[in-house]
Amino acid sequence: MVHESSQIPQVTVHGRFQPPLHINHWNYIAHAFRIADKVTILITNPYLEEAHVQESPYRNKLENNPFTYEQRVAIFTSFFDAMGIAAARYEFKPFDITNEKSWHHTLDTDVPNLVNTYGAWSNAKLQKFNTLGYKVIHTTIPKIMNSSGTVIREILNKDVSPQEKKALLVQAGYMSEAIEGLFRVLGLPYELTAYIDKAN
Numbered sequence: 001m002v003h004e005s006s007q008i009p010q011v012t013v014h015g016r017f018q019p020p021l022h023i024n025h026w027n028y029i030a031h032a033f034r035i036a037d038k039v040t041i042l043i044t045n046p047y048l049e050e051a052h053v054q055e056s057p058y059r060n061k062l063e064n065n066p067f068t069y070e071q072r073v074a075i076f077t078s079f080f081d082a083m084g085i086a087a088a089r090y091e092f093k094p095f096d097i098t099n100e101k102s103w104h105h106t107l108d109t110d111v112p113n114l115v116n117t118y119g120a121w122s123n124a125k126l127q128k129f130n131t132l133g134y135k136v137i138h139t140t141i142p143k144i145m146n147s148s149g150t151v152i153r154e155i156l157n158k159d160v161s162p163q164e165k166k167a168l169l170v171q172a173g174y175m176s177e178a179i180e181g182l183f184r185v186l187g188l189p190y191e192l193t194a195y196i197d198k199a200n
Contacts, residue, residue: 008035011137012113014042014095014125016059019067019156019182020075022147023173031141032114039090042106043072046094053098056121060098066153069094071185078181097125100132112137147173162188 013032017025032039044050046069050060058064067075073092080090095106107113112135115126129136155168162183170176183190 007037008112010038010040010108010111011036012040012042012107012111014044014097014113014115016044016065016149017067017072017076018045018065018149019152019185020072021079021175021178022149022152023145023175024143024147026175027141027144028114028116028139031139033085033089035114035137037089040111041076041090041092042095042097043069043092044095044097046096050096051098053121053124055124059121064150064153066156067185074185075178075181078184079175079178082177082180097128100128103132103134107134109134111135114139116141118143145173156186162190 011032013029015025015028021029029039029041045060045065048060048062048065052060076092077087080087093106096102113129114137115122115129116139117123117126118140126136126138151172152169152174155165155172155174158165158168160168165188166179166183169179169182174182180190
């Protein structure tokens, strides 16, 4: 285990982020930025080919993975730009978390991995990192609201106007700074919703 320090050179975070980026995603990643100079964001199930896992049987289903690896990177990048986070402070890598034999192609044994646990699947991941000998910073950051990728995807599937969709997303805990990138990926008119917001 690696104990947290005031600042370390680099750390990884990981997740499916389908899509990025609700408040609980951000609390996890923001913690990484607070403790490290650079954050490597490992996007799991990058090419929708990950194996089934007993602890989280829903995670590899096609309907739960509507965004490609490239689309998720685009949403993240737009969000970080909106948040004023310099590009030199982060990078992205695809990461098949279900194929431990391939981890050495992605993970650096000298770079600690920030693992936040809150349930069976996250506990199983923590055990994998430890068993395979990778450095871990273990956190138990609580969810501050019932925001999840499932809730966000349900809103995105609603037949409502972009303005209504934006309001529902923010209400559900989706980061407002991520909406522009999300809407661009989806081909929705973000500029119109921004103009209406200012008018109101």
